[in-house]
Amino acid sequence: MSKIAVWIEHEAGAPKRSALEALGAACAVSKDVLAIVTGAGAGDVAGKLGAHGASAAVAIEGGPKSPDALARDVAAACRDAGAKAFLAASTSSGRDLAPRVAAHLDSNLFSDCTALEAAGDGLRVTRPWLAGKVIAKLDTKGPVLCATLRRNTFEPATGGATAQVTNRPASADFKAMLVDVAAKAGGKLDVSEAPIVVSGGRGMKGPEHFHLLEELAAAFGNAAVGASRAVVDSGWRPHGEQVGQTGKTVSPQLYIAVGISGAIQHLAGMKTAKVIVAINKDKDAPIFKLADYGIVGDAFEVLPALTQAVRELRAQG
Ligand SMILES: Cc1cc2nc3c(=O)[nH]c(=O)nc-3n(C[C@H](O)[C@H](O)[C@H](O)COP(=O)(O)OP(=O)(O)OC[C@H]3O[C@@H](n4cnc5c(N)ncnc54)[C@H](O)[C@@H]3O)c2cc1C
Structure with a gap:
């Protein structure tokens, strides 16, 4: 399988487990996995991803907190790297980003996938439909397969090496900007994230x-x-x-x-x-x-x- 790009969401200087699961899913089907890390601290996080199976990493540090600018930057990183697939974990942020990236790449998006397999030079995804009554296997004819992956479904990869980190500048242009995110009182684990x-x-x-x-x-x-x-x-x-x-x-x-x-x-x-x-x-x-x-x-x-x-x-x- 050719190159797969994976968006790595991070928090407090560490990649989120859901992002490492997406990285693990990519590593299971390709030896050529590019991790894309964005936002403040991207460089530091990118440097840690070789140990989780990434063969290379791109850090897009800083920039405005804008969903449209982020998607443009991530899509450009995928395009320049020649990625044939783009994956993100099915978190709130991943679900927000992935369809925008798919639109930039002139591709479609398969959401909340529960399995990935190599199919020729491409990828095939598995997705539950109709409340899980039907399990669909899907290929794409688009230039890039874009998918979000269900959390707690894939195993993070272990025992990697060091990944070479490339820095890219973040876009300065944006249409919408994130102003504030208020944490839920009590700081309890969310049902969709808890093990x-x-x-x-x-x-x-x-x-x-x-x-x-x-x-x-x-x-x-x-x-x-x-x-x-x-x-x-x-x-x-x-x-x-x-x-x-x-x-x-x-x-x-x-x-x-x-x-x-x-x-x-x-x-x-x-x-x-x-x-x-x-x-x-x-x-x-x-x-x-x-x-x-x-x-x-x-x-x-x-x-x-x-x-x-x-x-x-x-x-x-
Ligand atoms: C379009 C649609 C969408 C829906 N979406 C959802 C959804 O997202 N999520 C969802 O959950 N439901 C959904 N429902 C509702 C669903 O059909 C059920 O009505 C609902 O899940 C029932 O909830 P329950 O199991 O808590 O209650 P009940 O069906 O009333 O079951 C209660 C259970 O508790 C047991 N019980 C009673 N007392 C005790 C006790 N002391 N100790 C141990 N066990 C006890 C009983 O034996 C019984 O099995 C949807 C329905 C529709 C039509």
Whole structure:
């Protein structure tokens, strides 16, 4: 496979895990992977990417915080490098950038892909359609295949070497500019980013019982609380936590569904989780058909015991 360019989102001087997953996906199908890093600190981050499989890196430091200028710069870097594919993680920023880059490259965009494979000299992507009921494999006739990749689906590459870093100037022209980004109060992990998601459904009986899920999430240390739509529609939890067809799609390492029946619209948002655990007092609940592990029991008895067990295990190291 010829050259693949990957946009590397970074934070606090380090590439985001989702970006390293996209880099890993590219490295699995090509030996010629160009990492493109943008914004303040791009040079420092670019210097670290050889260790994650990049064969070369481009740093586009500084410039205005403008989505249109960013897309133009990234597309120009792809074009000048002769990249035949452009990948970004399916984060909010990646989803904002990738269609703009695709437009600049006169290409189409495949979003939220769950697999990549080499096909001749090009790439083929896999994408769930219709809430995951159909799995599509897609090629492009466009000059460059552009795709966003679902988080927690690909493994970051390990054991690379040093990548040569080239610096490019950032555009000064822009049409729109990002003025401010306000962090959500509490700084909690987002369901779509967390490696572990503990979700509650109507079986939690009311918002006053969600502390049981928050305590389990806190015991894991790296988990987020999610919710079914029934819960969100009842105003028990914010929409940002909703998992499913009309909520967020998550692919964590571990998904724990508590008091959730397993409606198809909920499954559409979490069925690609690596390990699914269901806790439900109804042994015939549909969620058990998908779950890797099932606990038939009352959430109000199971959750405290599970939280205690996780705390003890973590205390043992
Ligand atoms: C167009 C459309 C889009 C939708 N999008 C979404 C979406 O994005 N996400 C989503 O989640 N849903 C979505 N839905 C709604 C979906 O169809 C279901 O109605 C919803 O997922 C049900 O939520 P639930 O599992 O929490 O509730 P229920 O179906 O009421 O299930 C509650 C479960 O809790 C169990 N339970 C009760 N008490 C206890 C207890 N003490 N301990 C353990 N278990 C207990 C019950 O056995 C039951 O299985 C959508 C529907 C439509 C039509």
